[in-house]
Amino acid sequence: MISRRQLVAGAGAVLALPSARAIAQAGPIRIGMLTVKSGALAAGGRQMEDGFRLFLSERANRIAGREVAFMVADTGGQPALAKTRAQELVQRAGVHVVVGPVAAFEALAINDYLQEAGVPFLCASAAAEDLTQRRINPWFVRTSSTSAQPCHPLGEYVARDLGYKRVVTIADDFAFGQEQTAGFQRAFVASGGTVVRKLWSPLNVADYGSYIAQIGEPDAVFAAFAGANGLRFLRQYAEYGLKQKIPIIGAMTTVDEGVLHSMGDEALGIVSAGWYSAALPGDANRRFVTELRKETGVDPGFYSAGAYSAGLALENALQNIDGKVEDKQAFMAALRKVEIADDPRGPWRLDSYGNPIQNIYIRKTERKGGRLVNTVVKTYENVSQFWTYNAEAFLSAPVYSRNDPTKL
């Protein structure tokens, strides 16, 4: 049982907290990262952390002349836990900015909370369309892309440059896969192609055989998978002997560098689109790839590149306000105006919705120097999340899903 004296002491400690926090203001810039260290999404979470840690170590743990205190919280890939972890970072650790999380549903679960708390939210991975479209949070900016952003140019490229007219799509049956497929479908159909059939496989499906059997005989197959699913699908696709007959068009994460190193010949020749490739020319990227390979032994992909860019964005914004991260309004305003010229992925800037306008690269998987790489074959410059469409018209339509734009 707690005595009255202890109770009074406890209450005193509670009252003393705000002043302790005020003293800490002159301390380091506190950056909190929400990542996933356990469960199915752990691989992406680890790569994201690697990318950001590389940025910090390159800067000797200082941004804009100030020390950085970096803390990492594990969400377990569960929305409810992500919310608690975000609360922990904000209320207990008092972070100035939250970086992360991996999955769209985590970002959506904490978006409202961070908006109310008025905490800058620098999203390095989660690609949910609506975060920078229909559910705008003024405290939110993103350094990756929307799900469909690379898929719009890919749709056009497949119809016009590759000349495929009939395509079957297959994707992970969750928001990310659905939005990627919808974006591809919209641009592909607009360029004269036909989507014959859309197949959806559950995230944790054990066997792709029954889905591969439904593909039929189209000109090509569009495959949008995340994590290790791309690896398993491509392997089985090759085993079924379809690889030589029907070419695969991949979304960015299907042949992401994060899993590409585990793949073999089944990945050769796949054409995909993304805002990054480890094989990009340019000094910034060469340095980034070399340094990250030293740390992890493999090429950086979606998650590492997105997190590294988040570091660059932070640096850019903080330098513009002399490191005064405590002035939240000024910091956020600077963050929304971020323009990076020497990012490993190439130049990018944020649109007025907080999503990057960036180059989209059409890539072809090849074997070079004994390892698989995504060689860039064509560049679409300065692609926005709305592609060539009018932003207002785009936003008045429902968000991309299984049945939008067209049910099949």
Next chain:
Amino acid sequence: MKPLLVLVVAAAAMPLLLPGEFYLAIATQVLVYGLFAVSVNLIAGYCGMVSLGHAAFLGISGYAFALLSVGAGWPIWAATTAALGLTSLTGAMFGLVALRTSGLSFLMITLALGQIVWGIAFRYVDLTNGENGISLPRPDGVLLHGTGLYYLCLAVTAGCMLFVTVLTRSPLGAAMQGVRDQPRRMSTLGYDVWAIRYVSYVLSALLAAASGILYMLTFRFISPHALSLTVSSEAVLMVIAGGLGTTFGPLLGAALVVLLKNVASAYTDRWPTLLGLIFLFIIVVVPEGLLPGARRLLGALKARVVAPDNIGANLTRASRIEGARQ
């Protein structure tokens, strides 16, 4: 009664005792998941039916509350009533299906029903917004601050626990426990075993619905993850860890799981393993659950302290209760 009084005072003074908003949010979560575990305990602990689909009720209630209060703009009380009613109705329908079986088959049927509801939440995008989920806007009034929310959750959870306690001491509660221990004998005695199970199943769904509304108010976001098998099975684990068929066991189990998930994960990446090891420890050392297990161990300790020939006269209250239960 003295420990109970201490507990009530401690719970009421919690916002003063905890050193910050974050810890109060954790305490609130313990109450939300605790109430959910209480609902599972009502059928698993007192009526002998373990369900692996209970998250469906939490989810239906949460979704109904969110859709009615945000989508349709109903006032909070109306949305609450409707969510509770709808979930009870679903429970009444599911009960008709699930209670055609018992034991392992009941487990599988409830699992199947839970997965059906999860599938609907996942696929019926027009209604539920699929994986992107539904957010609840910031509430006004007393719920704006963590303290108000904490007291609301405390009041509801305490009220529901009181209800369960009164229920289990009523003739119906005695009949439920009879059905749990000796269904055939109860049937021979003229009790309608099916009806008793059915009533407790629907009541349990109602309690889960209450926890669903608290869940919605606490997290202000719901997606199909809230209805997943993980949530259902975690609740069963909470009940088993805390003590099946005890009043405070589910709450203790919920506290254990929530604290491990939220506090331990700040120190180690291997917290799921830690959670598994702790459950293993519980099963090996106190298989009846933490609460009854602690009572038993304390009783054994006391018995060893007093002279051996006095054991009979000095039976502790706890071990007497233990004796009465067996």
